[in-house]
Amino acid sequence: MNRLSIVLAAVAGILAGALGYSLVTQPKPETDAVAVRAIVEQVLDEHAVMAAAAVPPVEEAPETAAIDPAILNPMIEQYLMSDPKVLQRVSAALETALRSEEEERTRTAMASFHDRIFNAPDQIVLGNPDGDVTLVEFFDYNCGYCRAALPDMAALLEEDPNLKVVLKEFPILSNESIDAARVGVLVGQADADYWDFHSALFTSRGKVDKAVALSAAETLGLSSADLEARMNAPDVAETIQSSYEIAQALGITGTPTYIIGNEIIPGAIGADELRSRIANMRECGKSQCS
Template sequence: MTRLFKTLAAGSMLALALSAPAVALDDQQKKEMGEFIREYLLQNPEVLIEAQDALQAKQQAQRSEQSLKGIADNKDAIFSSPTDITLGNASGDVTIVEFFDYNCGYCKRALADMEEILAKDKNIRFILKEFPILGPDSLAAHRVANAVRLLAPEKYAEFHRTLLGGQDHASEETAIAVATSLGLDEAAIRKSMAENPNDDLVRQNYQLANAIGITGTPTYVVGNEAVFGAVGIEAIEEKVANVRACGKASC
């Protein structure tokens, strides 16, 4: 049997299997089909790579479609939540929203990107969206952060930079240590945590992330798009420039 014939046969058998699943094959036909497909794939392994690439492209398209719809359906919760902390220019013409976790290593590295963006662009509004997904210590650290937000919102930005930028694993203890170093009273922090837990806030952010298709941190929302991962300052600045140029993150 020539290679061409084997290739055509394998392709035909595979197409038959995919397009007509109701066709009943006897044991000999199943065996022959399996042998044809196996030989074809062994001789043409690049087909598997092409299939994987096509699958990834399809998944990315589906993810982008979900994020676009999720952002469009939840604009107020994303850009106008009264519980979020805003850095930079509160009246800026472009808003960047970052979903972050205090124990996210990529978020720690991306902190420098935020700082540079805010230093260079005085017309950026930067929103911090609490999104603890890395275990109980992250949840506890974010509860302390919520207490800081309620007790001394003017110190939240410094608290955020210090805790996220530090080398220590973020936990209730390390977060309280940062807060008290900024002048907050530990007893007041613990009282606020007990009386005003941020469980509902975190739950809302989980639901929001699910609607957008966010599965990790950091994730940014710029304009009408989600930007997944620590993509670097250039990629974020490109999205910002596009929003200013055409009103969308991708022109």
């Protein structure tokens, strides 16, 4: 290993700590260290050469020779202090590289879970089952943002006859949410208007729990006693578990979260933004056209 490589490796280590970059979502920290080093080599070519030139000439050392950190680290610190903007450039390059890696992981996960996201036999489908664009929503019945976004979904379903909407029960806020989701799965299996049930829960007052969900189902002509007896059935649990597994694979942690094409959209972005992405899917096959 030449001295330039040693300097770059040490700089990479210092930068990784100095940037304070959160790697909570990165499952393999060792991969990020390699990425940091590659970025340093790419964006600091001239600076790295200068740093290497600053090292006093010495005889070639064996591959296994150790370099005293007490000597090397002050040199690297002096080099960085001479041009603090190095950190800014590396930070931007690192963020770009990690974002690219995250996008690639998402694409891979989307391909692996495609059928479970868009075509699962137990999923709730609203709108046109054969629509040319599919909008998926992960929701929790006790999510205030989901409640606020209900009119957005209603407007899209009303105005767009070629839109397919897939609703994924994703109860993450409370045990009451889980109970309501279990009832929701059963209502989805029944010959009933799920949108009426869905709207009733999101327009109810207070916390949505089992009693609220069973009452809403009963207004659709379903037996609350029968639904309560089947709430813990294995197929109900499997449907909800599938949503958890998809969410984990895609990094979905909140509600509402939408999926259009290969784009994961966290948060209630509003009807206009959803319309724009739907229109893009029809125009170029992607949620964001270049």
